Amino acid sequence: MTDTEQPLDLTRQYALDRDCTTLSRHVLQQLHSFSGDAQDLSALMSRIALAGKFIARRLSSAGLIEDALGFTGQRNVQGEAVKKMDVYTNQVFISVFEQSGLVCRLASEEMDKPYYLPENCPVGRYTLLYDPLDGSSNVDVNLNVGSIFSIRKQEGEDLDGTAQDLLQAGRKQVGAGYILYGPSTILVYSIGTGVHAFILDPSLGEFILAQENIQIPDHGPVYSVNEGNFWQWEEPLRDYIRYVHRHEGYTARYGGALVGDFHRILFQGGVFLYPGTIKQPEGKLRLLYESAPMAYLIEQAGGRATTGRLEIMDVIPEKIHARSPLIIGSRDDVALVESFIQERDRE
Ligand code: AHM
Ligand code: MG
Numbered sequence: 001m002t003d004t005e006q007p008l009d010l011t012r013q014y015a016l017d018r019d020c021t022t023l024s025r026h027v028l029q030q031l032h033s034f035s036g037d038a039q040d041l042s043a044l045m046s047r048i049a050l051a052g053k054f055i056a057r058r059l060s061s062a063g064l065i066e067d068a069l070g071f072t073g074q075r076n077v078q079g080e081a082v083k084k085m086d087v088y089t090n091q092v093f094i095s096v097f098e099q100s101g102l103v104c105r106l107a108s109e110e111m112d113k114p115y116y117l118p119e120n121c122p123v124g125r126y127t128l129l130y131d132p133l134d135g136s137s138n139v140d141v142n143l144n145v146g147s148i149f150s151i152r153k154q155e156g157e158d159l160d161g162t163a164q165d166l167l168q169a170g171r172k173q174v175g176a177g178y179i180l181y182g183p184s185t186i187l188v189y190s191i192g193t194g195v196h197a198f199i200l201d202p203s204l205g206e207f208i209l210a211q212e213n214i215q216i217p218d219h220g221p222v223y224s225v226n227e228g229n230f231w232q233w234e235e236p237l238r239d240y241i242r243y244v245h246r247h248e249g250y251t252a253r254y255g256g257a258l259v260g261d262f263h264r265i266l267f268q269g270g271v272f273l274y275p276g277t278i279k280q281p282e283g284k285l286r287l288l289y290e291s292a293p294m295a296y297l298i299e300q301a302g303g304r305a306t307t308g309r310l311e312i313m314d315v316i317p318e319k320i321h322a323r324s325p326l327i328i329g330s331r332d333d334v335a336l337v338e339s340f341i342q343e344r345d346r347e
Pocket of ligand 1: 131134256
C-alpha cells in the first residue's frame with residue numbers, strides 16, 4: 001500500500017439519511033398527500049415489495065430447496081412450459097393481496113383468467129397486472145430474473161367476470177414497475193412522478209431509496225436483441241442490425257430477461273428490441289404484463305417505446321394475453337430503428 005492509499009473500511013455503511021426513505025414513505029411524499037387514495041397506493045406498493053422480498057428470499061437459495069427449480073410438466077394458457085418457480089411466484093402475489101382490501105382483481109401472465117378477490121371489493125378499486133417471473137429461462141442457471149407489475153383502476157363492476165375494462169391503452173396505468181433479482185434486489189417504480197429505484201437491504205428487510213428521478217440518456221451504445229431470430233424478422237429490422245454492425249460505437253448485450261436488459265438500458269442508454277417474427281408477428285412479449293408497464297416507465301424516464309409503427313402506450317389489446325412487438329429505450333436509438341421501418345413502409 002502506498003502512502004496515499006487509505007485502508008479499506010469494511011464496516012462503513014451508507015449514510016443515515018438514506019436509511020430513512022422507505023418505499024411506502026416515498027409514495028406518500030411523491031403524492032404530497034396523506035389522503036385515503038394516497039394511503040392505498042402506498043399500501044399497494046408495500047404489498048408488491050413484500051412479494052418481491054418473498055421471491056428474492058426463495059431465489060437466493062432455490063438450488064438448495066427441494067422441488068424449487070425445474071418444470072412442472074404443465075403448459076400455461078399461452079402454450080409455454082411452466083416452471084415450478086413460475087407457479088410459486090404467481091402464488092406469492094395472490095397471497096400478499098388476499099385480505100388486503102387493496103385490489104379486486106389480479107391478472108397475470110401465468111393465469112388463464114383474472115383472479116378475483118371478492119373479499120377486497122368494493123373497497124379495493126385497483127387491479128394489479130403482473131409477470132411474476134420474467135425471464136424464467138434464466139432461473140435454473142442462477143442468472144437474473146425479475147417481476148413486472150402494472151397498476152390500473154378498475155372501471156365499472158365487471159359483473160360478467162370478463163375484465164373488459166382492462167382492454168384499454170397503457171395510458172390508463174396509474175403506476176408500473178419491476179423488481180430485478182440480481183446481485184442485489186432492486187425495485188424500480190413510477191406512479192407518474194418520475195422513475196425511482198430502491199435496493200433491498202436484506203439485513204433490514206426493507207427497500208431503501210437508492211436513486212430518484214432516473215432519466216435515460218438520449219442515446220446509448222447498447223442494442224439488446226435476440227439475434228438468433230435475425231432471419232425471422234422483417235427486412236427493416238435486419239437493416240437496422242446491419243447498420244449497427246457497420247458503425248462504431250455500438251455494442252450488443254442480451255441477457256434473456258427483459259427486466260435485466262431493460263434495467264441496463266434505463267441507466268446507460270440504448271435500445272431493447274423484441275420484434276415480431278414470421279411465426280409470431282406480434283412478437284413474444286405480452287402487452288399488459290410486460291410491454292405496457294415498461295413503456296410507462298421509459299416515458300417517465302424521458303425515453304420511448306414503440307411497436308415500430310405505434311407508441312406502445314397507445315396500443316389497445318384485443319385480449320388480456322395479447323402480445324406486441326417492442327422497441328424501447330433512448331429517444332434517439334428508438335428513432336433510428338423506427339427510421340428503417342418507416343423508410344420501408346414508404347417504398
Ligand atoms: P417469460 O416472461 O415467459 O420469461 O418470457 C419473456 C422473456 C423476456 O424476459 C425476454 O426478453 C424474452 O422472453 C427472451 O426471449 P428469447 O428467449 O426468445 O430471446
Ligand atoms: Mg416475461
